[in-house]
Amino acid sequence: MRFTPERIALTLFTLAVVALIAAPLVEVVIRSLEKQTGLTGHVWSGANYQQLKASEILSSARNSVVIALGSMAVATVIGVGLSWLVTRTDLPLRRAFEILNLIPFFLSPLIGSIAWTYLADPRTGFINRLARSAGISHGAVFNVYSTLGIIVVLGLFLVPFVILLTGAAFRQMDSSLEHAAAACGASGWRTAVRVTLPLASPAIMAAAILTFVMAIEDLSVPLVLGYGNGIQTLSTRIYDAVQTFPPNYNFGAALGCVMMLITALCLYLQRRAMRDRGYVTVTGKGSRAEPLRLGRIRWWAFAAELVYLLFAALLPIGILTLIAFSKRWTGTVDFGDLTLDNFRALFGKGSIVRTAFLNSLELSALCACVVVALSVVLVHAIERARITGRRLFEVCLTIPVAVPGLVLGVGLLTLLLKTSLFGTLWIIGVAYVVRFLPFAHRSVSAAFLSVHTELEEAARTSGASLGRYVFRVLLPLVRPGLVSGWLLVFLTFMRELPMSALLQTTGTQTLSVALLNSRSFDSPGVTAAFTLLQAAVLLVAAAVFWTITTRRDGASSDMAAGL
Template sequence: MEARLSVLTPSATVERKGISQTSLLALIIGVIIAVLVLPPAIILVVRSVAITSADATVGGFTLEHFARFIRNPELLHTLSNSLIFAVCSTIIGLLFGGSLAWLVERTNTRFKGLAYVTTIISMGTPYILYVSAWLFLLGRSGPFNDLYRQITGGFRPLFDPYSLGGMILIEGFLWSPLVFLLMSSTFRAANAEMEEAARMSGATVFRTIWTISIKMAKPSILALALFVFIRAIEAFEVPVLVGMPGKVNVLTTEVYQSIKETIPPDLGYASAYSVVLLAVVAVLLHFYGRLSRNAGRYSTVTGKGYRPRQFDLGGYRWIGDFLVLFNFCIVLLLPLLALLWLSLLPYMRAVSFAAIGNFSLHNYAVVLTSDYYRTLAMNTLTVGAVAATLGMILSFFVGWLSARRRPGGQILDQLATVPLVFPGVVMGVAFLMILLNVPLPIYGTIWALIIAYVVRYLPYGLRYTYTGVLQIHKELEEAAGASGATPLQALRRIIAPLLSPAIISGWLFIFLIATKELAVAVLLAGPSSQVVAVGMYDLWVNGQGGELAAFGLIWATIMALVASIFYFVAEKSGRGGLR
């Protein structure tokens, strides 16, 4: 025991206070993020007050763009459309997804597995695919209106999806899976003893739900409602696919049209519009931040791994069963069947027995042999993977610096969160203007998309690494320091391995949403950098529903696989939701 080892002689060097390794790291990461994040905001503001000359240089300043924005006779109409659309789709998404989550997590409803399958598959499926499937189902010659006409014998369809009502319905159902996922983790974390105490005090089931369950979940429900509302204000797919053909304009489509459907693109007007949209979202996000800080107030996570006792719905159980099955049909089964139907027919056709005779695998053959589709898929996978990797590398450092309250960490965190205020279209417009003005050959390449995605999804990646670092006991890191490891060594050998579940979840999450992204891509993708969502959009606009459906089904299968990996990794690392 007393055998002496080589005793370390304390180094005689005396350290003066200077720039430390950590500060240097914070500085480097800070510069990178500032270069990525600030230009989009700056260019929008500058362009919104600039007179753009013919050669795309700034030739003076003016408030004309804002004046045109205010003078636009359609402005009030557009605003009210946006508002009604966002409010109503939030309500539908929240009511539907929320009650589903409660039924599945806290009651003895049957077929719970179906709710999860529906949700996981929906995570990987591009919205545009959903929207086109629903448009086919609900369209004038779709099966529902067909059935109605046959029953009534009239010519008038029951409803027209290309309307504000149709937009609301589709957007609402589009959001219900995410609401389901986020609310189910809230209900799962709720302490069942609170409800049991109410029951023991003599309250009925419904009174317990009303006075205890809902009241306790209220902070998180409110925060989630505002979150969905913001997303709906920023929504692009439904307004562009459903609203524009039906002449129902909202704020985002207004921006899109002034860039894409005006020649030459009206950059000043689009910028003015974008700045207004940015301001609105920033205000909403501010309130969201306050709400979600409160959301944890009532959370009484026990962490004992016991499953809360379930409510017995008794005679009303069939209502729960019906809702779960209804969700499964509307959000998964019917769209899939519609796509299958479309993919087997040479041209778009209403559902009838006569059409079955025309079934062929021609569309699949085209999709599987054409270079165009292969390029689409490869581009999308590359863009998604590279953007997710770069985004997570930055998130890793920022998450650590800010979770550990290192000098500069707070500022870095705020900088990296700035992109949250950018709706996809606005981000697209901003990067369009930047790339047209920098002398780098990026415009029209997949790098344009990659850079824009890294910026757009940085805040999401950051949430994963930030909460991940918070969950790693600080002493694990301090022990490395006390053992003689430098901060960077501690990061590499202790934090990185321990954080890997959060990093993998974040990577998969960014990958999944990046491969679905339409709003940014439709503005930035060049002829050689087309991605799946843009390709699908073109196919739909050109009426090539068959190829769209065949390609969509194959793509959705691949992405469902990625989504299920994501789901299980996220579950395992203790994060049920994806906020």
């Protein structure tokens, strides 16, 4: 294999990106094995891991596992059911539901958890007050400040991930298998349970494991709903270790290593399951995917769709709107008490909303450009130039997928503590790039794979340089995929919380961090107005994303590729 200047440059570039990814992870491992002595000294020690045996840490680990398993069960059962309904059946308005079901994906668990504090607070929650007024209950019908409350809220907002990951499997399935079962006298329900679900089981298992990983590393929902009520998880323990004064970075790093091991093991099991259970559901014969007729349960399925949208989108957004326009919130609706004062307060004197919004907008736009540009070069190096060691580089580039954002934040915080980046907006930008590069890389790779290498060979044969081929041939062809990838990571950055919360300082708060702080220091009306503002920003960005990607019928596939 020839070592041309182009290949050498691409190899060095890829090595530099891998080093950027590896540095904070190595820092976390080193820090976990050190014990601070004095103000600046450190000695090698296993004391941090000894602390993990403490009863409160074991209790937090147990809470994390219970919440993750519960959220996984909620998200998987609901997500698989809804995905099957909109892709394989004659559900009314199924095309509209295919879009509406993804609304919680474009919001965030943080927005959802804040909304549910107004819906299901034991004393002033709208649902509980309504139940007491109707004589249904004398106490709380649903207490959101509980382990069950965390599980339900987090599970509801993880449902779209299951829908995205299983939807492709259901769409590509050979419908003749279901028709054969129906011809043998099987009912629609029996066909789904005995034929459709087993064939889609690899995708379902992959989605379940991914939601478990996302639930166990989530910070926002346990922090909003559990932290103040004594329910600690591993993620809130890491947040505590770094945010308390003086910060205990070493113990936070040890907790981070435990979380890395858990997520890495889960993702290994996911890959193993997908490899060992590769069922063929797309045949060489043409088979029009006719929808399965639901018969008598058709309208019950329609009602189930509406119930999910009610609790995952309509009620949260509705209660936020109601409180945002109210002078005060006591759990009851008073339409004569409406005001715009909460929105005025958001941008009034002393408010950091404008600064936080500009910080998020600047970071998200710039970092989205960076990760997409890096991904273009990396995909070209690995898939087109086929540099030496490309398979190893591919594995290294996927490592951040197995690293929770909190852990990466701890690594970058300690690594850059004494540099000029510390305390600036750009340390958060570095975290965004490192953490979400694999997601952009997958979206860009999917776009590049749609362009055959014959075009490059033809351009080179005609005397075109690499740069001319890239800018005149390749980029115009993959531009739709790059744009959708950019919008997808932009949305992700705008709603990101864990790393931003660890790395922010005065003046560098992002929208999510400022919203989290608003819940602690502002009135319910101002917090609701702030939450509604972020929700509106995210939904507008989502609408742009959907409009652009659906021009080429690829919105769901782009999001699934990114995941």
